[in-house]
Amino acid sequence: MEYRIETEDDNTKVVFKGDITFSENVSFRQILKELAESSVKTCIFDLTDVGMVDSAGLGMFLIAKEQADTAGWKLNVTGAQGHVASMLKLTKLSELLAG
Amino acid sequence: MKENLSNDKMPVPGRNVVLPEGVSSAQILVVDDMPLMRKMIGMSLQRGGFDNISYADDGDDALIKIAKSMPDLVILDINMPRLSGYDVCRRLRADPVTANLPILVQSASETAEERVEVFAVGATDFVSKPINHPELLARVCMHLENRFLIRSLSDFQDRMQSELNMAREMQHSLLPESEIVDAVQLVGGASIEAFYKASSELGGDLWGTWPLSGNKIGIYVLDVTGHGVGAALNTFSLHATMARFEDKKLDPAAFLSSLNSALVGAFQLGRFATMFYGVLDCDTHELVYAGAGAPRPIIFGGENVRTLDSSGLPVAIVKSATYENLSDRLEPGESLFCYSDVLIEAEQSDGAILGENGLIKWIEASCLSGERGTVISRLLDQFFRTQSEQLPDDLTAVAIHRHLTLDLDNASEPETPQIEQPATQQEMPSVFVVSSDESPFDASYDDLAAPGLAVKRTGPITSKLSKRAHTGANMAVVLIDGTLGLEFAAEKIAFIDQTFRDLNGPVIVALDGEPHEHDPILSIVGVRYFDARQGIDKLRRFLAEEADDYVRVSALRQALEQDDGDQEPIVDGVYRFASRSEAQKLATVFSHASADPMPLAIGLSELFLNAIEHGCLEIGHDEKGQLIEDGKLGDEVTRRSNSANFRHRYASVEVCRGRREIAFRIKDPGPGFDFQAYLVDEAGHEKKHGRGIVMANSCFSSLSYSGCGNEVEAVFAL
Numbered sequence A: 001m002e003y004r005i006e007t008e009d010d011n012t013k014v015v016f017k018g019d020i021t022f023s024e025n026v027s028f029r030q031i032l033k034e035l036a037e038s039s040v041k042t043c044i045f046d047l048t049d050v051g052m053v054d055s056a057g058l059g060m061f062l063i064a065k066e067q068a069d070t071a072g073w074k075l076n077v078t079g080a081q082g083h084v085a086s087m088l089k090l091t092k093l094s095e096l097l098a099g
Numbered sequence B: 001m002k003e004n005l006s007n008d009k010m011p012v013p014g015r016n017v018v019l020p021e022g023v024s025s026a027q028i029l030v031v032d033d034m035p036l037m038r039k040m041i042g043m044s045l046q047r048g049g050f051d052n053i054s055y056a057d058d059g060d061d062a063l064i065k066i067a068k069s070m071p072d073l074v075i076l077d078i079n080m081p082r083l084s085g086y087d088v089c090r091r092l093r094a095d096p097v098t099a100n101l102p103i104l105v106q107s108a109s110e111t112a113e114e115r116v117e118v119f120a121v122g123a124t125d126f127v128s129k130p131i132n133h134p135e136l137l138a139r140v141c142m143h144l145e146n147r148f149l150i151r152s153l154s155d156f157q158d159r160m161q162s163e164l165n166m167a168r169e170m171q172h173s174l175l176p177e178s179e180i181v182d183a184v185q186l187v188g189g190a191s192i193e194a195f196y197k198a199s200s201e202l203g204g205d206l207w208g209t210w211p212l213s214g215n216k217i218g219i220y221v222l223d224v225t226g227h228g229v230g231a232a233l234n235t236f237s238l239h240a241t242m243a244r245f246e247d248k249k250l251d252p253a254a255f256l257s258s259l260n261s262a263l264v265g266a267f268q269l270g271r272f273a274t275m276f277y278g279v280l281d282c283d284t285h286e287l288v289y290a291g292a293g294a295p296r297p298i299i300f301g302g303e304n305v306r307t308l309d310s311s312g313l314p315v316a317i318v319k320s321a322t323y324e325n326l327s328d329r330l331e332p333g334e335s336l337f338c339y340s341d342v343l344i345e346a347e348q349s350d351g352a353i354l355g356e357n358g359l360i361k362w363i364e365a366s367c368l369s370g371e372r373g374t375v376i377s378r379l380l381d382q383f384f385r386t387q388s389e390q391l392p393d394d395l396t397a398v399a400i401h402r403h404l405t406l407d408l409d410n411a412s413e414p415e416t417p418q419i420e421q422p423a424t425q426q427e428m429p430s431v432f433v434v435s436s437d438e439s440p441f442d443a444s445y446d447d448l449a450a451p452g453l454a455v456k457r458t459g460p461i462t463s464k465l466s467k468r469a470h471t472g473a474n475m476a477v478v479l480i481d482g483t484l485g486l487e488f489a490a491e492k493i494a495f496i497d498q499t500f501r502d503l504n505g506p507v508i509v510a511l512d513g514e515p516h517e518h519d520p521i522l523s524i525v526g527v528r529y530f531d532a533r534q535g536i537d538k539l540r541r542f543l544a545e546e547a548d549d550y551v552r553v554s555a556l557r558q559a560l561e562q563d564d565g566d567q568e569p570i571v572d573g574v575y576r577f578a579s580r581s582e583a584q585k586l587a588t589v590f591s592h593a594s595a596d597p598m599p600l601a602i603g604l605s606e607l608f609l610n611a612i613e614h615g616c617l618e619i620g621h622d623e624k625g626q627l628i629e630d631g632k633l634g635d636e637v638t639r640r641s642n643s644a645n646f647r648h649r650y651a652s653v654e655v656c657r658g659r660r661e662i663a664f665r666i667k668d669p670g671p672g673f674d675f676q677a678y679l680v681d682e683a684g685h686e687k688k689h690g691r692g693i694v695m696a697n698s699c700f701s702s703l704s705y706s707g708c709g710n711e712v713e714a715v716f717a718l
Helices: A022-037 A055-071 A082-090 A093-097 B002-007 B035-047 B059-068 B085-094 B112-120 B133-174 B178-188 B229-248 B252-263 B355-368 B372-385 B405-409 B443-448 B463-469 B486-495 B498-503 B536-562 B580-591 B597-616 B621-630 B633-642 B675-680 B682-686 B688-699
Strands: A002-008 A011-020 A042-053 A074-078 B028-031 B053-056 B073-077 B103-107 B125-128 B190-197 B205-212 B216-224 B273-281 B286-292 B298-300 B326-329 B335-339 B395-402 B430-434 B454-459 B476-481 B507-511 B527-531 B573-577 B651-657 B661-667 B702-706 B711-717
Touching: A002 A022, A011 A022, A011 A055, A022 A055, A042 A055, A042 A082, A055 A074, A055 A093, A074 A093, A082 A093, B028 B035, B028 B059, B035 B053, B035 B133, B053 B059, B059 B073, B059 B085, B073 B085, B073 B133, B085 B103, B085 B112, B103 B112, B103 B133, B112 B125, B125 B133, B133 B229, B178 B190, B178 B205, B178 B216, B178 B395, B190 B205, B190 B372, B205 B229, B205 B395, B216 B229, B216 B335, B216 B395, B229 B252, B229 B273, B252 B273, B252 B286, B273 B335, B298 B355, B335 B372, B355 B372, B355 B486, B372 B395, B430 B443, B430 B536, B443 B454, B443 B476, B443 B536, B476 B486, B476 B536, B486 B507, B507 B536, B527 B536, B536 B580, B536 B597, B536 B621, B573 B580, B573 B597, B580 B597, B580 B651, B597 B621, B597 B651, B597 B661, B597 B688, B597 B711, B621 B633
Parallel strands: A011 A042, A042 A074, B028 B053, B028 B073, B073 B103, B103 B125, B430 B454, B430 B476, B476 B507, B507 B527
Antiparallel strands: A002 A011, B190 B395, B205 B216, B216 B273, B273 B286, B286 B326, B298 B335, B335 B395, B573 B651, B651 B661, B661 B711, B702 B711
């Protein structure tokens, strides 16, 4: 997994690329740390270029969602395609993570 | 003097603290052939705080003492008579028990070569003589500390390993016990195929099943996120929680909701469980189920392969999650397959993932290539072949295969089987036609009926065949219309399970043209094809002959089953046979020469019957086909056998048994036939009578005709 953080005013966008699986645990936590240290108001996780997400990956999104709710910013997961979209649909997490 | 010395403790260089308990009580063996040296080293060690010291006079003595009581460290002199220090080192290192024992070598030699030699034979360290006592103590302390550290680390590792093993055993004990699985199989009229493999030492997957009141069964699969100890603990907690909701087990949605409410907050943030739970009513075949984001279960084996909607919020994420009961059917003859996501998500050796569609394709192919009851194990074999390395996650795969037989006892089944025949009509072969009214040939199949062949139409529904399989009237040929495409035919064949194929005659696929060499369904054992463009009359003949073959082979099989090979050994000689029944008997008797008698019985019976029918009775090949079709072969054989022309005729077989093979030379008094045409013509195996030769050919290691075709020698390799 690779990621890029784009910031414009209070709006942040994290663009992911590759697979988000159990082994991405560490870099994902790094993203959350960076988000916690910035003054983010809304954040978009862009999954357009993500090919695969496993249940541990979904769990990381839930952790991000929890952090957003606690710190008072909004998280929106967008752009999921193919396998990722069907995983989000199967687990109905698309509703929970869509803002 | 000695006491003075021992009370006067010598400080160990670089150490201000007292030696750790384990180190100071360490047992040290001092090996030296000189008493003075032993004494000096001993005193030095005592002053350093060591008091568990033993001594050996030479190498042999050292080995004996070590064998008796294992020291923690050996201080070894290198120059000793008889067994040298080098030899002692080598022997100790060669024994696994002492391979890691610290050996401190002391020697007066100072050459570089000798030092290298000391380490080469396995010494741990080296001190030179004359002994510098503080240095000796420092080295002894260092090696002992290392030893104790390593020992406690490896003790720790052993303990962790044994605890992990215990946890893994506990986790496996969560899987359903075989008694429970047996009970479910009995209630469900089903066999269960289950596979479970944790990716690392401990996993987060689980499946289970249980019988429920009202002739129902429940089955679940679940996958807790992550793996290792954390996931395993969550799995334990989920399993324990399930037991609290016995009263909800008949209602899948309520069961999942209860689990969810109980577990929200019990799992760490970001951890959850995807799950599927279904309840099958074994009387009505209704399957009620609810999903919590598990991969979509697949139902196969019936008219179509379909997935179940298992979408839903995973358990233990939000308190407010609700679940919905959906319903489908799991008929006898169908299978429900549940699996964990790694099966469709694991990277295959080509880098791609299988995906749900890929999995369905595999299942369809696996259904065609063998019995439904082993679909999953064959599918997993294929899966593991494409896996280059260890799976990234736990794998669970569970299928419940419902047997076809259950319907028989079920009087309330509304569908009346129209094709059941009383067992008294066994002798009349029947052809079961599976077709669709969209087929251009559909209407003409009604014309297949002949005196020797009954026609039963089943429409496009293959399920009716299943009932037929268990009525005992097992004299059936199945004709499947493949003119609309092989997909239709493949779907139907997939439904005809192995049990049916074993009990009945061949499955024939009518094609609108020649088959392609690689059409997979045509490679299934027992499936043959017919080019429907040849017309209905040819088809009628073809089916009649197939049915006749089948009846004959069934009779052979029965005969073989009845005599258990308790036969006299075959004596070389010439045997005569004058009727079809004698031919059949002789074939079964001779077939016991082979450990697997059936193929030899079929091959010999083919040749013997040819000798009677074509030789003794001079029934032509075409003539025979027509007689079979008209159901008059038996009558005609009787008529000719009693006629003046043929009454005294007989065929003979000369048997000659060697050590590795057995030769049969069959002669008949008939006019013979143009055997060259069958042996040369490549398409011969598609022709009915040529096929008989090929059938015999595939059983014998050689088959050669001679004379005018009325003599054949068949050699069977033992």
